[in-house]
Amino acid sequence: MIAVRYGNWLYFTLIFLMLGATILLLWLTKKKGKRWADRFVFYMLWINFALHFLKQLNPYYMAEFPFSLTRSSPENLCAVLVIAAPLIYCFGNAYAKDYLYYIGFLSGWLVFFTPTTAIGRDLGNLENAIEVFRFYSCHAPLILGGLMMVASGNHKLDYRRLWAIPFAFVLVELVIVINAIFMQLVNIPGWATSWQRLISRDYFVNQSLSFGPPPGMDKVGNAWFYYLYMATLTCFPLGNGEWFFLPAVWIGPAIAFGTMIAGIPLCYYWERRHLQEDFEAFLQKARMRKAVKRR
Numbered sequence: 001m002i003a004v005r006y007g008n009w010l011y012f013t014l015i016f017l018m019l020g021a022t023i024l025l026l027w028l029t030k031k032k033g034k035r036w037a038d039r040f041v042f043y044m045l046w047i048n049f050a051l052h053f054l055k056q057l058n059p060y061y062m063a064e065f066p067f068s069l070t071r072s073s074p075e076n077l078c079a080v081l082v083i084a085a086p087l088i089y090c091f092g093n094a095y096a097k098d099y100l101y102y103i104g105f106l107s108g109w110l111v112f113f114t115p116t117t118a119i120g121r122d123l124g125n126l127e128n129a130i131e132v133f134r135f136y137s138c139h140a141p142l143i144l145g146g147l148m149m150v151a152s153g154n155h156k157l158d159y160r161r162l163w164a165i166p167f168a169f170v171l172v173e174l175v176i177v178i179n180a181i182f183m184q185l186v187n188i189p190g191w192a193t194s195w196q197r198l199i200s201r202d203y204f205v206n207q208s209l210s211f212g213p214p215p216g217m218d219k220v221g222n223a224w225f226y227y228l229y230m231a232t233l234t235c236f237p238l239g240n241g242e243w244f245f246l247p248a249v250w251i252g253p254a255i256a257f258g259t260m261i262a263g264i265p266l267c268y269y270w271e272r273r274h275l276q277e278d279f280e281a282f283l284q285k286a287r288m289r290k291a292v293k294r295r
Contacts, residue, residue: 037152101146108143212245
């Protein structure tokens, strides 16, 4: 059976193909210029948007109808971004385009390294082959769209706007939670059998960690992480050995910490002069304050 499995030749081949496509398109962006990149990203994101809904024509999805309709909803972080990306690109402000770049780049590559939907599917089956191809091809624009937008100069990054990323992330998680609640209210067949099941951390609706970390983390979390998180008022012990996390909101502090670590490296290539100028200004002010104190 031919299938993508962690560490096998197909797993790495697809990662290297994506890396090669990224290098090629960045080279073309530099060679052909800003207008070419603008048109390429525009059509790529809108085609990806359309395919998010047209995938319902795949026999793999038709067999699960009407539950398959939920797969074209904003059910997870990548689905929200696939739907929102062309709108952000055409109409979004600087903060929204920052989100498209940072989160699109990171979430897209995360999917290529942890392709949970593709793992183990027999590619000898045509329906599986179509679905795996769709899975990889719909995440590639999340990496390329924001990267080409920034590399071409169609959007200018500013590290001072990084503070907004955690808030935008929480807002997207709220969209996922609201979508889950809506699907529960309309009683989609195959959906959660109860509200308790819906918010369970081991249910598939929690694939973007909207309702908390997976139960597998509890052994580590109970040792230190959850108790540390209680200080943010987004995590509470229930008294029966279980933990409750405020849906969507709970992940904000973790994303804020991650933004501090990953934000600067992801924008440094384009923002290095700005960073250097601000650092030098900071040092100059520090020297002035020190000189004043000496007087």
